[in-house]
Every structure is written in structure tokens, then in C-alpha cells.
Amino acid sequence: MSTSRQPRYRQIALDLADKIAHNQIQVGEKIHARSKIATTYGVSAETARRAINVLADMDIAQAQHGTGAIIISKQKAMDFIATEQAGFDLVSLENDLLNNIEDQKKELDTMADSLKTFLQTSQRFQQLNPLKPFELVLDAPSDKYGLSLSDLNFWHQTGTTLVGIEHDGKLVISPGPYVSLEQGDVIYFVGPDDSVAKVSVFLFNQ
Numbered sequence: 001m002s003t004s005r006q007p008r009y010r011q012i013a014l015d016l017a018d019k020i021a022h023n024q025i026q027v028g029e030k031i032h033a034r035s036k037i038a039t040t041y042g043v044s045a046e047t048a049r050r051a052i053n054v055l056a057d058m059d060i061a062q063a064q065h066g067t068g069a070i071i072i073s074k075q076k077a078m079d080f081i082a083t084e085q086a087g088f089d090l091v092s093l094e095n096d097l098l099n100n101i102e103d104q105k106k107e108l109d110t111m112a113d114s115l116k117t118f119l120q121t122s123q124r125f126q127q128l129n130p131l132k133p134f135e136l137v138l139d140a141p142s143d144k145y146g147l148s149l150s151d152l153n154f155w156h157q158t159g160t161t162l163v164g165i166e167h168d169g170k171l172v173i174s175p176g177p178y179v180s181l182e183q184g185d186v187i188y189f190v191g192p193d194d195s196v197a198k199v200s201v202f203l204f205n206q
Contacts, residue, residue: 009047012037013054014084020060020077031061032068133163133188134196138181142203150177158198160191 006014016037019025031037037048052069055061060076061069071077138145144152154162165172165179166186172179181187181203189195 008043009050010054012041012051016051016055017060017077017080020071020074021081025071027071027074030068030070133190136187136196136199138183138185138187140204144203145182146180148178148180149175158202160189160195160199162187162189164188
């Protein structure tokens with residue numbers, strides 16, 4: 001059990017209690033503050049006295065004015081150790097929880113940074129690459145079939161730019177103004193998000 005955060009006198013009291021619990025110091029034995037405790041632990045007489053006072057407060061020892069104390073209870077020494085251990089366990093648990101919270105915060109910060117990088121990369125990708133064209137199969141009847149793109153005034157009517165037409169399995173890229181649309185063709189165009197709806201309304205009145 002770690003006692004490094006406790007005052008020195010309380011560390012000494014706990015060590016003495018441990019010795020009592022393990023019969024290294026017997027009940028009925030007298031311990032002297034200055035000659036034994038101060039010398040053994042390398043502390044001042046005042047620190048030794050305060051350690052004895054802790055044992056007296058816990059009913060482990062009976063203080064004798066000016067001479068030290070007599071050990072009176074092994075069970076109380078064991079109870080004192082158990083109480084200190086429980087307190088240490090709570091502190092350890094608190095530290096573990098705080099460390100876990102800190103670790104989770106770091107993980108969330110890392111995820112936030114990754115998300116930010118992803119969004120920035122996505123924006124750059126969209127800026128550096130052409131728009132992916134929309135695709136529409138001309139499988140419904142239309143009165144626009146057979147008319148050229150010029151006659152249809154396709155761009156002005158739909159607000160989209162026709163970039164390709166697939167006819168009989170052949171793809172024509174950037175079709176000219178005289179190319180006509182036929183049922184069964186697949187057309188490819190770019191424009192705003194509602195481009196498919198606009199083209200469908202124009203060609204099929206739907």
C-alpha cells in the first residue's frame with residue numbers, strides 16, 4: 001500500500017500498526033518516541049510524538065506522558081490498516097477514473113481532428129475534381145425524341161450541361177448541337193443537385 005501522499009507521522013503510525021499486526025511489536029510492549037521511533041525512522045521527536053498520538057487516537061496504543069506509549073490492541077491495528085487500505089483504494093479508483101476520462105478526452109480530440117482533416121480533404125477533392133455526372137435512361141416516351149440539342153435548347157431549358165450520350169452501346173462524349181436524343185439512350189449531364197428532376201420534367205413532363 002502506497003503512503004507517499006500521507007504526512008510522515010501518519011506513514012510511521014501505519015508502519016507501526018503493520019508491525020503490531022504481524023507480531024513484530026507485541027501487545028503490552030512499550031515504545032519510546034525519542035529513543036526508538038525518532039531514531040528508527042530518522043525523524044524529529046515531534047514527528048515521532050504525533051505518530052504515537054495517531055496510534056492512541058485509534059485505540060491501538062495508550063500514550064504515556066513523556067515516555068511514549070504501550071501497545072494495547074492488535075485488532076485495532078488491523079482495523080486501522082484496513083481503513084487506510086480502503087481509503088487508498090478509493091483514491092486509486094478516483095485516479096483511475098480521472099485518467100480514463102483524460103484518455104477518452106484525448107481520443108475524442110483525436111477523432112475530432114481526424115474528422116476535421118477528412119472534411120477539409122473532401123472539400124479539396126471536390127474543388128480539384130470535376131463533378132460526377134448524373135445518369136438518366138431515356139426509357140419513357142417523349143415528344144423530344146428526334147430533335148437536336150440545338151432545337152431542344154437543352155442547356156437553357158434544364159440548366160444542365162450534357163456531357164455524354166450512350167446510343168446503341170456507343171458513348172459519345174461532349175455531343176455537338178446537332179446530336180438528337182432517342183428512346184433507349186442514356187444521357188450524362190452535370191448541374192445542381194436537382195438536375196435529374198429538371199431534366200425529367202423537361203423530357204417526360206414528370
